[in-house]
Amino acid sequence: xxxxxxxxxxxxxxxxxxxxxxxxxxxxxxxxxxxxxxxxxxxxxxxxxxxxxxxxxxxxxxxxxxxxxxxxxxxxxxxxxxxxxxxxxxxxxxxxxxxxxxxxxxxxxxxxxxxxxxxxxxxxxxxxxxxxxxxxxxxxxxxxxxxxxxxxxxxxxxxxxxxxxxxxxxxxxxxxxxxxxxxxxxxxxxxxxxxxxxxxxxxxxxxxxxxxxxxxxxxxxxxxxxxxxxxxxxxxxxxxxxxxxxxxxxxxxxxxxxxxxxxxxxxxxxxxxxxxxxxxxxxxxxxxxxxxxxxxxxxxxxxxxxxxxxxxxxxxxxxxxxxxxxxxxxxxxxxxxxxxxxxxxxxxxxxxxxxxxxxxxxxxxxxxxxxxxxxxxxxxxxxxxxxxxxxxxxxxxxxxxxxxxxxxxxxxxxxxxxxxxxxxxxxxxxxxxxxxxxxxxxxxxxxxxxxxxxxxxxxxxxxxxxxxxxxxxxxxxx
Amino acid sequence: xxxxxxxxxxxxxxxxxxxxxxxxxxxxxxxxxxxxxxxxxxxxxxxxxxxxxxxxxxxxxxxxxxxxxxxxxxxxxxxxxxxxxxxxxxxxxxxxxxxxxxxxxxxxxxxxxxxxxxxxxxxxxxxxxxxxxxxxxxxxxxxxxxxxxxxxxxxxxxxxxxxxxxxxxxxxxxxxxxxxxxxxxxxxxxxxxxxxxxxxxxxxxxxxxxxxxxxxxxxxxxxxxxxxxxxxxxxxxxxxxxxxxxxxxxxxxxxxxxxxxxxxxxxxxxxxxxxxxxxxxxxxxxxxxxxxxxxxxxxxxxxxxxxxxxxxxxxxxxxxxxxxxxxxxxxxxxxxxxxxxxxxxxxxxxxxxxxxxxxxxxxx
Numbered sequence: 001x002x003x004x005x006x007x008x009x010x011x012x013x014x015x016x017x018x019x020x021x022x023x024x025x026x027x028x029x030x031x032x033x034x035x036x037x038x039x040x041x042x043x044x045x046x047x048x049x050x051x052x053x054x055x056x057x058x059x060x061x062x063x064x065x066x067x068x069x070x071x072x073x074x075x076x077x078x079x080x081x082x083x084x085x086x087x088x089x090x091x092x093x094x095x096x097x098x099x100x101x102x103x104x105x106x107x108x109x110x111x112x113x114x115x116x117x118x119x120x121x122x123x124x125x126x127x128x129x130x131x132x133x134x135x136x137x138x139x140x141x142x143x144x145x146x147x148x149x150x151x152x153x154x155x156x157x158x159x160x161x162x163x164x165x166x167x168x169x170x171x172x173x174x175x176x177x178x179x180x181x182x183x184x185x186x187x188x189x190x191x192x193x194x195x196x197x198x199x200x201x202x203x204x205x206x207x208x209x210x211x212x213x214x215x216x217x218x219x220x221x222x223x224x225x226x227x228x229x230x231x232x233x234x235x236x237x238x239x240x241x242x243x244x245x246x247x248x249x250x251x252x253x254x255x256x257x258x259x260x261x262x263x264x265x266x267x268x269x270x271x272x273x274x275x276x277x278x279x280x281x282x283x284x285x286x287x288x289x290x291x292x293x294x295x296x297x298x299x300x301x302x303x304x305x306x307x308x309x310x311x312x313x314x315x316x317x318x319x320x321x322x323x324x325x326x327x328x329x330x331x332x333x334x335x336x337x338x339x340x341x342x343x344x345x346x347x348x349x350x351x352x353x354x355x356x357x358x359x360x361x362x363x364x365x366x367x368x369x370x371x372x373x374x375x376x377x378x379x380x381x382x383x384x385x386x387x388x389x390x391x392x393x394x395x396x397x398x399x400x401x402x403x404x405x406x407x408x409x410x411x412x413x414x415x416x417x418x419x420x421x422x423x424x425x426x427x428x429x430x431x432x433x434x435x436x437x438x439x440x441x442x443x444x445x446x447x448x449x450x451x452x453x454x455x456x457x458x459x460x461x462x463x464x465x466x467x468x469x470x471x472x473x474x475x476x477x478x
Numbered sequence: 479x480x481x482x483x484x485x486x487x488x489x490x491x492x493x494x495x496x497x498x499x500x501x502x503x504x505x506x507x508x509x510x511x512x513x514x515x516x517x518x519x520x521x522x523x524x525x526x527x528x529x530x531x532x533x534x535x536x537x538x539x540x541x542x543x544x545x546x547x548x549x550x551x552x553x554x555x556x557x558x559x560x561x562x563x564x565x566x567x568x569x570x571x572x573x574x575x576x577x578x579x580x581x582x583x584x585x586x587x588x589x590x591x592x593x594x595x596x597x598x599x600x601x602x603x604x605x606x607x608x609x610x611x612x613x614x615x616x617x618x619x620x621x622x623x624x625x626x627x628x629x630x631x632x633x634x635x636x637x638x639x640x641x642x643x644x645x646x647x648x649x650x651x652x653x654x655x656x657x658x659x660x661x662x663x664x665x666x667x668x669x670x671x672x673x674x675x676x677x678x679x680x681x682x683x684x685x686x687x688x689x690x691x692x693x694x695x696x697x698x699x700x701x702x703x704x705x706x707x708x709x710x711x712x713x714x715x716x717x718x719x720x721x722x723x724x725x726x727x728x729x730x731x732x733x734x735x736x737x738x739x740x741x742x743x744x745x746x747x748x749x750x751x752x753x754x755x756x757x758x759x760x761x762x763x764x765x766x767x768x769x770x771x772x773x774x775x776x777x778x779x780x781x782x783x784x785x786x787x788x789x790x791x792x793x794x795x796x797x798x799x800x801x802x803x804x805x806x807x808x809x810x811x812x813x814x815x816x817x818x819x820x821x822x823x824x825x826x827x828x829x830x831x832x833x834x835x836x837x838x839x840x841x842x
Contacts, residue, residue: 097672098755121676142622153620155629156597171815177751177794178589178772179633181810182820182838184596187629191622208678231537237560237650277678279700336618338538369538370620408620416623423623427610432624434826438819450624 001037003057007049014038023082028072031414035076042087044200051198052168054081060447063194065106065137068129070332071413073140073193073449085136088200091115099206100159105136105199112204121206124151135202142191144409146242149367155190163199166440171197188435193411194446196439210275213241214285215309218292219266219299226268227342229295230366233272236291238284242273243367244316247346250361254315257322262315263299270366271312319363327376331388335399336370336408348398349373356391370408397422412450421457479603479643481611485527486642492523494609497830505636505834507546508573511582513800515635515808516836525577528642536561540600540617542645545577552576562651564592566727577641583633586727587683590769596632601645604631607828617645636834637842638827652696657719658711660691664758667691671770672755679705685726686767694723726768733766733777736800746801748785750774752794759788782806809838
């Protein structure tokens with residue numbers, strides 16, 4: 001603390017409990033740790049100085065943006081320093097000619113698009129927390145959103161990141177050109193959950209704002225035909241700007257919340273969007289309509305204007321708060337499966353509802369196979385919390401079995417460490433550790449996240465096989 | 479990929495043997511890119527034995543292929559279902575393989591519009607320097623479980639391990655294509671491309687040289703028609719245009735072709751990867767500009783010092799793609815911090831240093 005006080009102004013070091021309490025957790029509120037100290041540097045020199053101090057003392061450093069992460073990537077370390085980058089909130093430059101923006105890491109996702117709007121440009125990845133989450137956090141998590149099928153993930157929209165290694169040495173990955181010499185290190189830095197470097201500045205790609213967007217809302221009588229409809233759209237060579245699915249239970253929950261006139265009889269509702277020039281959109285929408293009705297849609301509605309398009313989306317965008325309206329607590333899962341296994345997955349989730357005695361509502365980025373089941377439970381009831389965690393683990397393991405992955409866009413953090421044991425073999429996890437040490441030999445940046453230790457996996461496997469139930473599920477296990 | 483596949487176990491045995499003896503291996507697909515990167519060294523390890531498409535489902539937009547599969551064979555299968563590798567990897571000659579495409583990480587004219595090789599890699603199964611078979615990524619587009627090791631393999635020139643199988647994102651082939659030509663000088667071409675970049679136009683590729691700018695439009699028929707009317711260039715006959723773009727993609731255009739005599743004379747080909755808005759660059763020789771200004775090829779006798787300085791002045795880097803004397807290094811030098819990370823990564827993936835030594839940087 002004394003060493004940090006020497007390199008930072010007084011108001012940039014927080015250590016009293018009442019000041020640090022807001023940093024106890026990110027949006028995964030079930031895991032809380034009181035941080036030893038929180039620092040709020042406002043310049044690159046201060047970040048470097050903090051890192052040098054911590055490196056010399058062997059103290060862990062946990063970089064943090066807005067704290068909107070859903071997997072506990074920014075959960076504090078018991079004897080670590082929280083490096084809040086909230087003050088790095090300057091948009092350095094928007095360049096319409098090169099379609100790029102240089103922004104500091106604490107700039108909010110949506111603020112980039114707002115700054116680019118006068119030039120007819122925007123930043124494409126749009127995670128649902130975009131009004132609050134920062135670009136630095138997006139880089140750490142390789143965030144997606146509802147438009148990634150057509151526009152890609154964070155990695156595909158970032159050209160260069162600048163920052164510091166764990167020892168405070170400045171570093172730059174990628175470049176303002178389309179590639180950089182040597183190994184493509186930006187590919188591993190994006191999505192590394194703050195474990196390889198601390199990023200303070202990001203150069204992002206901007207894309208021209210589509211002149212028009214229209215959305216089709218299609219109802220299906222059963223999940224199978226909705227799943228088949230998704231496949232037929234793609235098979236016809238159409239890449240929708242967004243392709244989302246909600247199941248019946250979710251539709252009922254959001255209808256009560258937004259009153260958007262959703263079809264409550266449908267087993268599943270698909271939202272299928274086209275964007276581009278008016279000519280392009282007209283051509284694509286009519287092809288989409290054809291494919292969806294051939295796939296057996298029982299009702300098809302095309303948005304007439306922007307107001308109606310937003311109304312179609314209002315339910316999908318409010319899926320999480322609407323779930324909060326029908327249950328005191330919910331746990332949001334995030335796995336990806338091959339699109340063709342959708343119906344099978346939803347059936348499996350149906351069975352799990354009776355197995356664990358909990359309800360579950362489903363939203364699905366159908367276009368890219370990313371599933372968000374929301375398991376409804378009451379956190380005050382310890383047994384419900386326990387069953388909810390087992391339910392969640394079952395969803396993730398089923399996803400791996402169906403050829404998918406345990407996290408599509410929320411990250412591993414602390415939440416999915418156990419599931420990483422299921423998806424990766426010991427030699428693969430060992431390589432993750434080795435890769436991490438190539439950047440950060442002392443393992444000081446965000447330790448204990450993403451990669452489970454051999455010991456933890458052994459313990460998880462044992463508990464799993466012999467008991468089927470996790471003792472003390474409330475304890476984080478690093 | 480099955481661990482007990484005889485083709486695979488053969489490769490594993492070779493790797494373990496090479497590791498034990500500390501004997502370098504040259505990972506070889508079709509041998510069509512032997513000219514690229516540092517001089518190949520070590521006993522050839524033929525990847526052709528590991529071939530075939532493991533799974534392909536057009537509705538998933540994913541294909542999983544074994545590394546020794548010929549690129550031409552893969553593209554033919556995709557074309558039957560109206561799909562393609564949108565980044566147009568170069569085919570230097572018919573034998574090129576999918577593994578070689580990933581290792582070299584080279585993309586063609588559409589790169590600026592659609593992304594490169596690494597943007598389309600979804601997962602790999604690979605052998606590390608201990609002969610262990612490892613899988614990273616998967617067959618789905620959205621996947622953030624663990625560090626993205628699979629994408630790190632793209633452009634690594636095989637120094638980290640042997641890519642045995644790769645899953646790639648594929649896309650529907652564009653429904654409409656048109657090529658327009660404009661008579662403009664270099665400054666006007668760069669200015670015009672910059673202006674168009676910020677507009678919602680379906681520009682998929684561009685190439686300028688000797689006062690002529692070619693622009694390829696690709697996408698929905700309505701969008702291509704509208705852009706054609708708006709841009710008002712001279713439309714090129716579709717077949718002629720397709721052959722012209724292909725000559726750039728596959729490096730059959732004369733600017734890329736080198737005889738032994740050309741090389742002996744000291745002629746080289748530099749690829750300058752720069753921000754698209756960089757002002758015109760002057761080097762001795764002939765120039766071709768692609769990727770909306772972000773890729774500038776120079777064929778001539780420029781010294782390494784000159785080419786590298788010109789590129790780094792504008793925030794880019796220069797690669798010696800063809801040349802007899804590679805003592806200056808093929809790829810631009812790295813900062814000390816990045817070099818240290820490279821060395822450590824190499825050590826963790828390939829502790830005995832057996833894979834393609836010197837192919838990326840002479841040090842490893």
